[in-house]
Amino acid sequence: MRDVLFMGSVLASATHEMQNIIAIIKESGALAEDIIAMNGLPRMKHGEKIPQALAAIREQVDRGRRIMRMLNAFAHAASDFPExxxxxxxxxxxxxxxxxxxxxxxxxxxxxxxxxxxxxxxxxxxxxxxxxxxxxxxxxxxxxxxxxxxxxxxxxxxxxxxxxxxxxxxxxxxxxxxxxxxxxxxxxxxxxxxxxxxxxxxxxxxxxxxxxxxxxxxx
Amino acid sequence: MAVGTMGLHVLLVDDEAEFASTLAERLSLRGFQAKVARDGESALARLGEESFDVVLLDMMLPGMHGLDVLRRVREALPDLPVVMLTGRVGARDGIDGMKGGAKAYLSKPVDIQELLDVFHSLKETG
CATH class of the missing domain: 3.30.565.10 (Histidine kinase-like ATPase, C-terminal domain)
Known part of the structure; x- marks a missing residue:
């Protein structure tokens, strides 16, 4: 039981940190999208690929977010013991x-x-x-x-x-x-x-x- | 963005500096005046010096916990709406925040449109 509590506690803490990391990636990608939406694409070679790259970041952030949320819930199930x-x-x-x-x-x-x-x-x-x-x-x-x-x-x-x-x-x-x-x-x-x-x-x-x-x- | 929320003064309280500054930047692009505090103590100090329309408060802060900060804000500025941010899955943290007097809670990572909707509804309900 002590091992389970330990695992749950460490995992809950780590997944919380991962959610913060995902949040920063999400906001940074979204900020770049905001700027492009307001000002248009920068005139540079291969600049047209930027929206595609930002869309990939957005999709993968959503994917990572879903998994991390479930993993965080799993960790809390191990440490909180709801009846x-x-x-x-x-x-x-x-x-x-x-x-x-x-x-x-x-x-x-x-x-x-x-x-x-x-x-x-x-x-x-x-x-x-x-x-x-x-x-x-x-x-x-x-x-x-x-x-x-x-x-x-x-x-x-x-x-x-x-x-x-x-x-x-x-x-x-x-x-x-x-x-x-x-x-x-x-x-x-x-x-x-x-x-x-x-x-x-x-x-x-x-x-x-x-x-x-x-x-x-x-x- | 809803016109009613244009120019709203927002205090973001989050120890994740990169997250808070980027979100503040995004809000600024939408006409908000967003400031950042890294912990509860500096948030309370800032609230004593400046006037804000809404506080976006992370639950897990170093030092003073988000719920303690919420309680102190509610005591000092009972009319100032507070929106809680929680990194934890499930509604438990959010419900604790609502019980403590928060107007709403959002999960991290934040959906900007959801956040704008919350600000708009706070503005409408006064």
């Missing part, structure tokens, strides 16, 4: 953090948009680990060029015992051409978190019980 997590937010974060693994496999990953929060009672770090493992499990079975769709939703099932609605939150990972299986590691981690891990044709579905009492979701 109630927003499943929608953590799922989106894992989608970004898994980008490299998805790319190496020659696949793509799409996070379906979800509005609002889905609070679940879970250790944030374990939750992210579970979601990441689920992505890896789907990737292990996916073929090159496959698109994995990551989506979250709230669901209500009738409890057979009480007949009352049983609120749940679900994460689904669907791939178009494969039949992914839940690995042993994924199943046991899901169990540790009190979640069910279901394998459907072409999909892994993780089902979480919602907290009984509405509790504040740590942003």
């Amino acid at each position: 109630v997590c927003d499943l929608a937010r953590y799922t989106a974060q894992v989608g970004v953090l898994a980008a490299r693994a998805v790319l190496i496999k020659g696949c793509s990953l799409t996070s379906a948009p979800h509005s609002g929060t889905l609070p679940v009672k879970a250790n944030a770090l374990l939750l992210m680990q579970l979601l990441y493992l689920a992505v890896l499990d789907v990737l292990a079975a996916a073929g090159k060029g496959d698109n994995i769709v990551l989506s979250v939703r709230a669901a209500q099932d009738s409890s057979p015992d009480s007949g009352t609605p049983d609120a749940r939150a679900c994460v689904a990972l669907r791939a178009s051409t494969v039949l992914p299986l839940c690995s042993q590691g994924l199943t046991s981690l899901a169990k540790e978190l009190g979640a069910d891990c279901l394998a459907e044709p072409g999909a892994i579905i993780l089902v979480f019980p919602l907290p009984e009492v509405a509790e504040g979701v740590r942003p």
Whole structure:
């Protein structure tokens, strides 16, 4: 536990610094764009390539910003230990953090948009680990060029015992051409978190019980 | 830029000198009068010497924390709007700032249009 706290704390600090660096690159590139927008391009050889170069800086800054924001959230999950997590937010974060693994496999990953929060009672770090493992499990079975769709939703099932609605939150990972299986590691981690891990044709579905009492979701 | 915000005096409080000066430059190109302070103490000193329309205040400052600076600004100049800047993901820092009396919060890196919109809405709401 001490190691995790240490890692989380160092990573949070480093990613904060990286965000400052990205902010400076962004502002400097944007300042150059502002000046060109006001005065036109400088008359110089190859000057027409400047806007293209500045656009590349802008795009890569946005890319770096997305990754760094998710990495910063990951670091805080390791150091802050929120008891109630927003499943929608953590799922989106894992989608970004898994980008490299998805790319190496020659696949793509799409996070379906979800509005609002889905609070679940879970250790944030374990939750992210579970979601990441689920992505890896789907990737292990996916073929090159496959698109994995990551989506979250709230669901209500009738409890057979009480007949009352049983609120749940679900994460689904669907791939178009494969039949992914839940690995042993994924199943046991899901169990540790009190979640069910279901394998459907072409999909892994993780089902979480919602907290009984509405509790504040740590942003 | 909205005409209403032209000439607005902005105090940027950020220890990242390069970030603050470049953002100040960009605001100046849009007709703002932007000044920079590197930490809470010098920001408070500057606010005692000059009149500003809005403060853009980073949360993580060396020495006095952004929230402490916010509290001191609110005590000394309760009508001066403060916009918090946070490098942290999620809304927690921003919510802490809003609870402390900030008018808005923005994440770093800042989107200039978002910042201009905030200034414009502050100007409109007085």
